[in-house]
Amino acid sequence: MRTIPAAVLRTGFALGVLLGLCLAPASLRAAGPEAWVPARWDGGPLEAARRARDKTPPGPEVRDAVAKWYDPATLGLLDGTPVNCLLLTLSGGAAPEIERQQRPLVSQYARKARGRGLAVLGLVYPGADPSTVAEAAAQAQLDGVVLEGEFPSGSGFVDKLRKALRARGSNALVIPVASSAGPLRKAAWPVLAVEGVVPGVGKLEEGATASATAGLWIDSNMWLVRSFRLDRSPRPVWLGHRTGAGSPDLYLRSIADAAAAGGRWILSIDDSLRPTLLRREAKALALWRNIGAFLAFFEKHAEWRNLAPFGAVAIILDTAGPRLDNTEEFLNLVARRQIPYRVIDRSRLSAPALEGLRAVLAFDLAPPTEAERKVLRDFASQGGLVLGGPAWGSPPKDQSYTVASVDQGEVAVYKDEAPDPQSVARDLNDLLTTPDFGVSVFDAPSVLSYVSTNDAGSRMLIQMVNYADTPADALTIWVTRKFQAARLHTPESGPVELPVKRSGGRTQIVIPGLTVYGALELE
Numbered sequence: 001m002r003t004i005p006a007a008v009l010r011t012g013f014a015l016g017v018l019l020g021l022c023l024a025p026a027s028l029r030a031a032g033p034e035a036w037v038p039a040r041w042d043g044g045p046l047e048a049a050r051r052a053r054d055k056t057p058p059g060p061e062v063r064d065a066v067a068k069w070y071d072p073a074t075l076g077l078l079d080g081t082p083v084n085c086l087l088l089t090l091s092g093g094a095a096p097e098i099e100r101q102q103r104p105l106v107s108q109y110a111r112k113a114r115g116r117g118l119a120v121l122g123l124v125y126p127g128a129d130p131s132t133v134a135e136a137a138a139q140a141q142l143d144g145v146v147l148e149g150e151f152p153s154g155s156g157f158v159d160k161l162r163k164a165l166r167a168r169g170s171n172a173l174v175i176p177v178a179s180s181a182g183p184l185r186k187a188a189w190p191v192l193a194v195e196g197v198v199p200g201v202g203k204l205e206e207g208a209t210a211s212a213t214a215g216l217w218i219d220s221n222m223w224l225v226r227s228f229r230l231d232r233s234p235r236p237v238w239l240g241h242r243t244g245a246g247s248p249d250l251y252l253r254s255i256a257d258a259a260a261a262g263g264r265w266i267l268s269i270d271d272s273l274r275p276t277l278l279r280r281e282a283k284a285l286a287l288w289r290n291i292g293a294f295l296a297f298f299e300k301h302a303e304w305r306n307l308a309p310f311g312a313v314a315i316i317l318d319t320a321g322p323r324l325d326n327t328e329e330f331l332n333l334v335a336r337r338q339i340p341y342r343v344i345d346r347s348r349l350s351a352p353a354l355e356g357l358r359a360v361l362a363f364d365l366a367p368p369t370e371a372e373r374k375v376l377r378d379f380a381s382q383g384g385l386v387l388g389g390p391a392w393g394s395p396p397k398d399q400s401y402t403v404a405s406v407d408q409g410e411v412a413v414y415k416d417e418a419p420d421p422q423s424v425a426r427d428l429n430d431l432l433t434t435p436d437f438g439v440s441v442f443d444a445p446s447v448l449s450y451v452s453t454n455d456a457g458s459r460m461l462i463q464m465v466n467y468a469d470t471p472a473d474a475l476t477i478w479v480t481r482k483f484q485a486a487r488l489h490t491p492e493s494g495p496v497e498l499p500v501k502r503s504g505g506r507t508q509i510v511i512p513g514l515t516v517y518g519a520l521e522l523e
Contacts, residue, residue: 043069093127134164144173225263307452381407
């Protein structure tokens with residue numbers, strides 16, 4: 001069978017998806033925040049003035065493109081894409097004259113965008129005045145205001161802005177973009193927006209080999225998104241990082257990195273792409289179509305967000321605990337070891353929550369309550385493994401942990417209350433066997449996966465993101481369950497049936513290659 005180049009498949013798929021979206025009624029595109037597909041659409045004289053203050057200000061061509069971005073013609077770039085929510089530069093503490101120039105541009109552009117069925121939000125930066133922002137947002141009839149950066153009065157600014165908006169009859173949402181996850185854990189915002197990292201690979205870990213547990217050092221936001229979706233809440237999770245200069249696939253990777261666990265990346269156009277898009281250059285438009293196709297792929301498969309996270313390992317998360325940063329590193333680094341896991345909020349720890357698990361990381365229980373101790377000791381006595389601090393037994397003096405037997409199971413007692421997350425992630429491979437993990441991805445040092453299932457367990461979805469700029473070749477998947485069929489979904493082509501090999505209660509599938517993203521559906 002002839003192999004069709006990935007670039008051709010990607011372009012053909014993009015055109016088909018975009019044509020279908022072009023025919024969709026505009027009134028169906030923008031609903032509530034849960035359906036918003038956001039794009040950072042910053043521009044105008046205010047944005048140009050902000051860029052001029054950067055340590056390395058952009059050149060004349062970029063400044064000109066930014067200043068002219070609110071020409072109504074740029075709305076044509078959105079035709080055929082699923083982007084239905086624009087973030088427009090609204091206020092940023094610039095000179096009063098520049099702020100005054102910006103407001104009518106935003107109002108006029110927002111009106112035309114709403115005519116296309118789009119939601120419109122205003123970007124606000126430190127230095128802005130709450131009353132002035134509210135007046136501008138109400139005048140432009142914005143759907144929301146996005147706060148980016150560190151505001152001097154923190155939540156006080158948010159409260160003043162919300163009151164000022166309501167005083168002007170505006171129901172605009174207020175969405176702060178947090179610089180870290182901690183402040184959002186108990187937040188009641190309608191959209192959880194956090195800065196995140198630029199997804200990609202770093203240097204090779206010491207002793208890395210082509211196995212399921214070692215490989216490239218990967219910067220990913222997948223763990224971050226899933227940590228906000230413990231109960232499959234419909235509340236949107238947005239990642240606000242900017243790509244900067246990089247390969248074209250960085251856009252696609254950023255989309256997939258957020259979407260695999262059910263979030264959305266706030267699409268951000270790099271300055272080097274802006275002038276070429278304005279000039280409608282063929283290469284820029286081809287990249288833009290591919291970006292639209294990737295976004296459309298995940299919107300087409302929106303039902304995947306409702307699947308339950310799969311994992312034989314669980315990590316207990318105490319969102320109000322004193323060591324939240326350390327626990328977040330567990331979430332990050334265990335994922336890097338290709339170990340599927342579930343996250344259990346401390347308030348929801350119970351015997352039913354532990355069903356089907358092989359091991360539990362309980363470092364956030366410091367100290368555990370008597371009820372928590374009983375639940376986890378019962379879990380261990382029935383064959384489970386509990387990893388915890390000194391409160392769980394007699395900690396060792398000369399090594400990081402010791403293992404004590406509890407009936408049919410074990411408790412790994414660490415000498416430190418908050419041990420090094422990277423060491424604990426590595427220890428899991430010594431304490432458990434590969435079949436214990438339920439799903440293992442081999443020969444994929446640049447790939448991270450997110451595994452989910454339907455409630456009955458009859459269907460499994462293994463989503464994989466390749467964080468390198470070169471394709472990953474011949475990935476091998478082991479699943480400690482019997483499945484009859486395997487189907488690979490990618491944004492570049494339609495579903496492809498893959499051979500399934502079954503042996504000794506295990507299912508094995510080989511994926512020939514992975515450019516940026518693929519989803520393996522098992523039934």
